[in-house]
Amino acid sequence: MEIREPEPAESERIRGVVESSMTTSVRLSPDQIDGIADEEFDDEEVAAKIDDEETLLRVVETGDGIEGTTIAGVVEGRLADEWGEVDWLFVDPEHRGRGIGTELYETMTERLRDRGADHVRVTVLEENTEGHGFVERFGLEHDGDREVVVAGESLVTYVYTDPDVDVSLPTDSRADDATATADTADEDLPDTEMADGSLTTTDGGTRVYLARDEADSGTAAPFFPTYEDEALEQQYGYYCANCGSLEVSMDNMERLACPDCGNDHAERSTDSYDDSRL
Known part of the structure; x- marks a missing residue:
């Protein structure tokens, strides 16, 4: 070669x-x-x-x-x-x-x-x-x-x-x-605001905190994990950066999907590797 x-x-x-x-x-x-x-x-x-x-x-x-x-x-x-x-x-x-x-x-x-x-x-x-x-x-x-x-x-x-x-x-x-x-700039994320130096959104009357450095890819925009506390220790769910929804679901294959706008994500699986093929 x-x-x-x-x-x-x-x-x-x-x-x-x-x-x-x-x-x-x-x-x-x-x-x-x-x-x-x-x-x-x-x-x-x-x-x-x-x-x-x-x-x-x-x-x-x-x-x-x-x-x-x-x-x-x-x-x-x-x-x-x-x-x-x-x-x-x-x-x-x-x-x-x-x-x-x-x-x-x-x-x-x-x-x-x-x-x-x-x-x-x-x-x-x-x-x-x-x-x-x-x-x-x-x-x-x-x-x-x-x-x-x-x-x-x-x-x-x-x-x-x-x-x-x-x-x-x-x-x-x-x-x-x-x-x-x-x-994406914080101001471009739907339904978010800064509170005490942290990026947040609300679910009903509950304030949750977005982990910007833990993004998961999406077909339309990323997903960010959300947490109940500012220290980002107690996870609440996921936030869809495309529409601002917190109704993001995860199935048993760790696939994320937003029912409000159709944004979705599939986690990579280590079981599918076949590095010998390269």
Whole structure:
């Protein structure tokens, strides 16, 4: 296999790898997958990433012995101060089980360090049922969550770093792109108000406190756990950031749903990991 920088004319094949990989490994709807592929890997975006000095886009080319060579995987990284970030890694399902994902990951982290990164972090969509186990194989640990908006969808990415690194994580390196942090201002959250420095809402006459740093992703907006006390120790329920409802339900599979506006969320399941496929 050969890992190299792609040509702009190869964007269609890259997009095909992205779509097939996400369809197999990411628990999102076909429309959501199409939206991400369109926004992140259409012709113009691939060309822009190739030209961007701070973005590293690499593909792996393999030969099947019959029809010549084909692009079987793609990885994207970028530099953010002393940090290097691996944002996307996709392997065509037909070419998995050959170590392609490992080669892409190791090549990208090496390139980022060559370009000046002192530390490397990896972001994985919460709904990527295989990506979390894959990253953890390299000794990285979950070091926080980041709410992002991709193609109009509010999603959560898990941030993984080396456990020995004691350096504050930078903000989202793509904050000026179409993919940006969804750090919704407090005043934009329906039916909330500040009380003694805490963000609160009321259920009838009961005041409850929102845990902004414990967000769960939703199809329309995030969900935030609510607590009866300001110390956030006695959980009350969940708040829907889309409509302000506290009528959010959770089933026995830990799936959240808002009956008032249809916003919903499905917790990732560790039982669905199959990191060998990458």
